Amino acid sequence: xxxxxxxxxxxxxxxxxxxxxxxxxxxxxxxxxxxxxxxxxxxxxxxxxxxxxxxxxxxxxxxxxxxxxxxxxxxxxxxxxxxxxxxxxxxxxxxxxxxxxxxxxxxxxxxxxxxxxxxxxxxxxxxxxxxxxxxxxxxxxxxxxxxxxxxxxxxxxxxx
Amino acid sequence: xxxxxxxxxxxxxxxxxxxxxxxxxxxxxxxxxxxxxxxxxxxxxxxxxxxxxxxxxxxxxxxxxxxxxxxxxxxxxxxxxxxxxxxxxxxxxxxxxxxxxxxxxxxxxxxxxxxxxxxxx
Amino acid sequence: xxxxxxxxxxxxxxxxxxxxxxxxxxxxxxxxxxxxxxxxxxxxxxxxxxxxxxxxxxxxxxxxxxxxxxxxxxxxxxxxxxxxxxxxxxxxxxxxxxxxxxxxxxxxxxxxxxxxxxxxxxxxxxxxxxxxxxxxxxxxxxxxxxxxxxxxxxxxxxxxxxxxxxxxxxxxxxxxxxxxxxxxxxxxxxxxxxxxxxxxxxxxxxxxxxxxxxxxxxxxxxxxxxxxxxxxxxxxxxxxxxxxxxxxxxxxxxxxxxxxxxxxxxxxxxxxxxxxxxxxxxxxxxxxxxxxxxxxxxxxxxxxxxxxxxxxxxxxxxxxxxxxxxxxxxxxxxxxxxxxxxxxxxxxxxxxxxxxxxxxxxxxxxxxxxxxxxxxxxxxxxxxxxxxxxxxxxxxxxxxxxxxxxxxxxxxxxxxxxxxxxxxxxxxxxxxxxxxxxxxxxxxxxxxxxxxxxxxxxxxxxxxxxxxxxxxxxxxxxxxxxxxxxxxxxxxxxxxxxxxxxxxxxxxxxxxxxxxxxxxxxxxxxxxxxxxxxxxxxxxxxxxxxxxxxxxxxxxxxxxxxxxxxxxxxxxxxxxxxxxxxxxxxxxxxxx
Numbered sequence: 001x002x003x004x005x006x007x008x009x010x011x012x013x014x015x016x017x018x019x020x021x022x023x024x025x026x027x028x029x030x031x032x033x034x035x036x037x038x039x040x041x042x043x044x045x046x047x048x049x050x051x052x053x054x055x056x057x058x059x060x061x062x063x064x065x066x067x068x069x070x071x072x073x074x075x076x077x078x079x080x081x082x083x084x085x086x087x088x089x090x091x092x093x094x095x096x097x098x099x100x101x102x103x104x105x106x107x108x109x110x111x112x113x114x115x116x117x118x119x120x121x122x123x124x125x126x127x128x129x130x131x132x133x134x135x136x137x138x139x140x141x142x143x144x145x146x147x148x149x150x151x152x153x154x155x156x157x158x159x160x
Numbered sequence: 161x162x163x164x165x166x167x168x169x170x171x172x173x174x175x176x177x178x179x180x181x182x183x184x185x186x187x188x189x190x191x192x193x194x195x196x197x198x199x200x201x202x203x204x205x206x207x208x209x210x211x212x213x214x215x216x217x218x219x220x221x222x223x224x225x226x227x228x229x230x231x232x233x234x235x236x237x238x239x240x241x242x243x244x245x246x247x248x249x250x251x252x253x254x255x256x257x258x259x260x261x262x263x264x265x266x267x268x269x270x271x272x273x274x275x276x277x278x279x280x281x
Numbered sequence: 282x283x284x285x286x287x288x289x290x291x292x293x294x295x296x297x298x299x300x301x302x303x304x305x306x307x308x309x310x311x312x313x314x315x316x317x318x319x320x321x322x323x324x325x326x327x328x329x330x331x332x333x334x335x336x337x338x339x340x341x342x343x344x345x346x347x348x349x350x351x352x353x354x355x356x357x358x359x360x361x362x363x364x365x366x367x368x369x370x371x372x373x374x375x376x377x378x379x380x381x382x383x384x385x386x387x388x389x390x391x392x393x394x395x396x397x398x399x400x401x402x403x404x405x406x407x408x409x410x411x412x413x414x415x416x417x418x419x420x421x422x423x424x425x426x427x428x429x430x431x432x433x434x435x436x437x438x439x440x441x442x443x444x445x446x447x448x449x450x451x452x453x454x455x456x457x458x459x460x461x462x463x464x465x466x467x468x469x470x471x472x473x474x475x476x477x478x479x480x481x482x483x484x485x486x487x488x489x490x491x492x493x494x495x496x497x498x499x500x501x502x503x504x505x506x507x508x509x510x511x512x513x514x515x516x517x518x519x520x521x522x523x524x525x526x527x528x529x530x531x532x533x534x535x536x537x538x539x540x541x542x543x544x545x546x547x548x549x550x551x552x553x554x555x556x557x558x559x560x561x562x563x564x565x566x567x568x569x570x571x572x573x574x575x576x577x578x579x580x581x582x583x584x585x586x587x588x589x590x591x592x593x594x595x596x597x598x599x600x601x602x603x604x605x606x607x608x609x610x611x612x613x614x615x616x617x618x619x620x621x622x623x624x625x626x627x628x629x630x631x632x633x634x635x636x637x638x639x640x641x642x643x644x645x646x647x648x649x650x651x652x653x654x655x656x657x658x659x660x661x662x663x664x665x666x667x668x669x670x671x672x673x674x675x676x677x678x679x680x681x682x683x684x685x686x687x688x689x690x691x692x693x694x695x696x697x698x699x700x701x702x703x704x705x706x707x708x709x710x711x712x713x714x715x716x717x718x719x720x721x722x723x724x725x726x727x728x729x730x731x732x733x734x735x736x737x738x739x740x741x742x743x744x745x746x747x748x749x750x751x752x753x754x755x756x757x758x759x760x761x762x763x764x765x766x767x768x769x770x771x772x773x774x775x776x777x778x779x780x781x782x783x784x785x786x787x788x789x790x791x792x793x794x795x796x797x798x799x800x801x802x803x804x805x806x807x808x809x810x811x812x813x814x815x816x817x818x819x820x821x822x823x824x825x826x827x828x829x830x831x832x833x834x835x836x837x838x839x840x841x842x843x844x845x846x847x848x849x850x851x852x853x854x855x856x857x858x859x860x861x862x863x864x865x866x867x868x869x870x871x872x873x
Contacts, residue, residue, distance in 0.1 A: 096215060121215035122222075128240040130198050131212055169650075176649060179694065189750065196634045202493050204636070206750075207486035209834045209844070247492075247636025253625070256635065259617045260643035263610040270606060 034143050036063065036136070037126035040091065046116045052091065054141075060159065061089040063136040064113070065124060067097045068105035070132045076150040080112035086160055092116045095124050095132050169271065177264070191230050192217060194248045195237065204247060296367065299376050303364040306383060310344075310357035313396055317344040325398040326350065334783050334810075342421040349396035351424060355541070356390060358432040359383040366436055369457060374447075378439040385571075389564050419479040427472030427499060431537035433465025434502060437509065438534035441527040445579045450523050458530060459513040460869065462506055467865045469503045474858040485817035485832040487750065487846045489854070492640050497619045498540030501612045505533045508608035511601045519663050521598055524583045525605070531576045536612070539569055543619070600658035607651040614643040645695075649702050652738065655731055656705035660713060672712065680704035691747075699742040706735040726868035733860035740826075740854035752834065753843040765845070769795040773841065784809045786818075789833060789841055793822070800824075804831040804843065826853045 040063070041052050064080065066073045080090060092113030094102050099118075106116075117123065127136065130148055137145040137159065147155050192206035197213045205213035223233050237245050251257055313326075318341050322328050330350070331343040345354045363379045390396070437458045444450055476496070481489040490496060512526040542565040593599065618635045625633045657673065683704050688697035710732050753763045753771055761773040774790040788805030804820040817832045827849040835842035 096211060121218055124215060125219040126240070129212075130241075131210075173650065177646060179698070194636065194638050196636070202491060203486060207488060242632065244632045244634050247634050248638035249621075249633040249635055253621070253633065255624075256617060256621045256639065257642075260614050260646050263613060264646055267603075267606055267610065271603070 036138055036141065036143065037123055039123045039126055040093075040117065043117045043119075043123065046094070046118050052115050052117075057089055060137075060139050061091065061114075063091045063093060063127070063138060065093045065095045065119075065127075065129055065132045065134045067095045067132045068101040069097065070095075072150045073133045074109070076133055076135075076152075077109055077112065079151055079153060079156065081110055083156060083160070084112040084114075088156075088159070089114045093119050093123055095119050095129070096121050170268070173264070173268065177261070188221065188224055188230070191220070191234075194246060195220075196245055196247055198241065198245065295373075296371050299373070299380075300364060300367055302380060303360045303367070306360040306387070307357055307364075309390075309397075310353045313350060313353055314341055314344045317341055323399055324396070325400045326396040328400060332783065332810075336782065338421070345424055347396070349390070349394040351428075352386065352390055352394055353396055354425065354428055355432065356383060356386045358428055359386065359435060362432060362436060366461075370454075372443065375439045375443045378442060379435060382435060382439075382572075385568050389568065393564050417479060417483050419475050420483065423472060423475040423479055426468050426475055430465050430467075430469030430472050431499075431502060431541070433461060433468060434506065434534040434537050436461040437465075437530040441530035442575070442579065445524075445527050445531075445583055452517060455513060455517050455523075455526070458526075459510065459517065462509050462513065462530070462533070463865055463869050466503070466506050466510060467862060467869060469499070469506060470858075470865065471862050473499050473503060474855075474862065477858075478855065481851075482819055482821070483816075485819045487748075487830055487832070487844070487848075489744075489851070492618075492635075492637050494543060494619050497615050498536075498543050501540060501615050501619075502533055502537040504608050504612040504615065505529065505536050508605045508612075509533055511608075512605050515598050515601050519598055522602065525602075528576075528580055528583065529605070529609070531579065535569065535572050535576060538565075538572065542566065542569055595661065597658070597661050597663045600654060600661055603654060604651065604658070607647055607654075611644065611647050614647065615640070618643070641695075645698065648738075649698060652702045652734070653705060655734070656709045659727060659731065660709070672709075676705045676708050679708070693746050696742050696746050699738050703735040703739050706731065710735075722870075723868055726864045729864035729867070730861055733857040733864060736853060736857035737861065740850045740857060743850045744848055744854060748846060748848050750844065750846045753845055755841045755843070757839050757841070765793070767795070769793060771843070771845065776836075776841070787833075787836060788818075789836070789843065791820075791831060791843060793829060793845075800829060802829060802831045804833045806833050806836060823852060826850050826856075828852060 041054050044051055062083070084090060090113050092111075092115065094116060096119070102118075133150055135147045135151050135155075136143050137147075145155075189206065193204045195205045195216065197203045197205045197208040197210060197216075199210055199212045200208050203213075205216050220233055220237075223236075224230070234246065234248075238250070243249060249256060315321075316324050316327055317331055318337065320327065320331060320333050320340060326347055326349055327343075330347045331340055335343070343350075345351045359379065360383055363376060363383070366379070367376065440454050440458045440461075444454055473496075476499070477489050480486070480491065509526065509529045512522050512529060515522040516526045618639055621635050622633055625631055656676070680701050684697045684701035687700045688694070691697070710728060713728070749766070751765055753765075755761055755763065755773050763771045765771055770793070772792040772794070774792055777786075777788045777790070779786045779788070785808045786805050787808075788803050791802040791804070793800045793802065800822040802820040802822055805818040807816045807818055808814075809816070820831050822829045827847065828851045830846040830848055830851075832844045833841070834844045
């Protein structure tokens with residue numbers, strides 16, 4: 001009888017151990033990123049080639065991803081211009097774009113951005129970008145809100 | 161006779177369970193298949209041609225070439241985009257990952273009980 | 282019109298009145314199809330789903346392109362099967378159940394998804410058009426086929442319910458149940474294969490199975506139905522597992538209604554889903570809850586008698602029972618995988634995606650032993666097996682050897698595993714054929730079904746593990762030739778822009794030269810009117826069992842991107858699927 005039980009018991013132990021080991025391979029990770037990618041502060045500005053000084057930005061600023069090939073970006077563009085007038089500091093990040101097209105786009109529609117960085121996708125990746133346009137509201141160096149798709153007045157109302 | 165069959169079955173099953181559990185993704189293109197394209201409902205980035213998927217593939221490729229392992233890339237991706245990004249949910253979802261194992265265990269117990277029953281008879 | 286139906290149902294039924302009710306219930310769907318065929322734009326549903334310039338074939342098939350239409354098709358089929366079943370069996374109680382379920386769905390149509398909503402007729406309305414992804418011959422026959430399969434399960438459902446309630450286990454009813462579950466299995470398998478082939482050839486993602494929720498929920502009834510077919514054999518041949526089969530029969534239909542519920546209520550996001558409407562979801566929940574409560578009640582009633590089955594360990598019965606447990610467990614696993622994201626979002630507050638890695642893991646665990654058993658089980662005798670099979674150790678060792686050899690050369694775990702589990706099946710199939718050369722059709726049907734499963738697994742694993750993909754980038758004027766792996770070259774011949782009745786097509790003629798033979802491919806992009814939606818048209822070229830699979834990834838004024846995938850053995854996969862469908866066809870035909 002005991003011999004009969006031996007194999008199942010050993011089997012069960014092996015199973016339990018392997019299951020525990022298997023489940024312990026990856027540990028619990030918190031999955032929200034609330035800090036701005038440091039890459040923003042080491043990438044030089046597209047026009048004047050200077051680095052952004054985090055201290056001069058103040059406690060509230062906006063990071064906006066855009067591209068010249070992105071049609072919804074034009075929807076939020078007037079709003080961004082208006083926000084610039086009201087003194088909101090916006091960092092524009094040009095996502096995977098042709099340099100000529102991008103310059104033309106800025107000339108044609110106007111520049112609402114305090115700084116413009118050119119991105120090959122690395123900053124976007126680090127910030128967890130899903131698509132353009134996407135806007136991050138940063139208060140005290142922490143991402144407070146993230147809007148995917150074009151911005152509307154309701155989204156920014158409370159910050160103005 | 162039946163005991164012998166039972167033992168063979170059990171040992172085969174154990175080899176099988178451990179083999180399947182520890183088979184890992186090694187190639188990048190296989191890994192792409194497990195990364196969900198968040199803007200295209202149900203597609204993986206391997207299949208998708210959206211800007212999101214292309215960028216993600218490039219970034220992963222870059223990381224991989226600089227010597228970061230797929231496991232680490234995956235951890236980072238989950239950190240940035242949330243668990244939704246991976247078609248391969250983390251293993252602490254015990255209800256999910258445990259079900260096949262438990263189900264197999266039940267089959268097992270079933271076979272064992274049958275054998276006992278007939279041995280007694 | 283619907284209200285008349287409802288009134289009729291109160292009247293005590295005889296065979297002829299039953300037939301009348303069935304026929305009346307068939308009418309609404311007929312009307313809808315007619316409205317679509319003449320583009321009657323006074324119906325909102327026609328306006329939304331059809332376009333005046335569509336070919337007539339697509340006009341008719343738009344009838345079930347929408348949610349309302351597909352539910353009406355569902356009602357139509359329930360009643361169609363009711364009529365067919367009426368010729369075989371006139372038991373009024375069974376038909377009352379069918380009509381009751383049909384009434385539930387008719388109510389659902391009336392309350393939450395009435396396709397006969399009128400709008401003001403307007404000369405200028407041309408219709409919004411059928412979703413262009415759905416404008417494909419395969420897609421046109423795919424949903425009705427799948428629906429035939431789903432609803433075919435209603436007959437086993439009502440028969441089981443009838444037998445469990447009346448405790449009348451007649452062999453005749455079991456046989457009818459088997460025929461209908463085979464019938465439904467034929468269409469389910471056919472529907473799943475068609476859907477998968479449609480996804481492969483039309484979506485242009487380069488895969489044939491995505492573990493998409495919709496695919497999963499069609500797989501659950503399929504798995505349960507497979508189990509049912511096997512257990513019914515036991516019930517008929519050796520008078521055992523009767524209650525088991527009947528209870529299983531109940532769950533098959535519930536699984537298919539549940540599947541429809543999940544898709545239609547949009548609880549789970551998928552490629553196939555329609556617009557969300559909470560009322561629909563609620564109503565379907567009520568239907569399912571009702572059916573489920575009834576089923577569980579019947580289960581509880583019969584559970585005390587469950588232990589009366591007894592048979593030998595090494596007998597056909599016990600192996601078929603084992604097969605059942607494997608299939609039911611697989612269905613359970615698919616179910617968990619499909620609803621887990623929902624559960625996680627509601628309870629754990631994190632959204633997860635469950636995809637191929639999970640199902641691969643689970644199916645590797647479950648199917649591998651099942652298929653290994655499948656090689657030997659069909660040769661075991663009913664009731665008691667005395668003879669020892671001397672071939673078993675030899676076959677196992679041989680396949681282990683082949684498995685190790687294949688692992689050594691190809692260095693792929695999954696393929697080696699699939700070799701290990703299928704070689705016994707192939708060997709056994711050949712050996713058995715020698716001994717049973719002149720056996721009847723049912724032997725061949727079973728033999729073919731099992732063999733094609735073996736081929737399917739080998740082909741599927743091989744395709745998945747050894748396909749490779751290349752992204753070719755051509756620049757106009759400068760590069761129209763690109764070097765591929767293994768000394769192949771791809772050349773662009775020309776780019777065409779054509780106009781058709783309801784779409785515009787931009788196609789690229791591509792030439793692949795692999796040393797001694799040239800292959801032509803012409804992937805294209807279609808731009809549909811009036812929606813302006815763009816679809817990718819796949820182009821393939823065959824090389825025995827393998828395939829080159831090309832789609833246009835980007836097309837701009839100065840460059841063209843082509844996505845070229847090499848799919849080894851993909852045609853073997855489709856061939857085995859056709860064999861599988863054919864095998865069940867054989868056994869259904871034999872019965873007639």
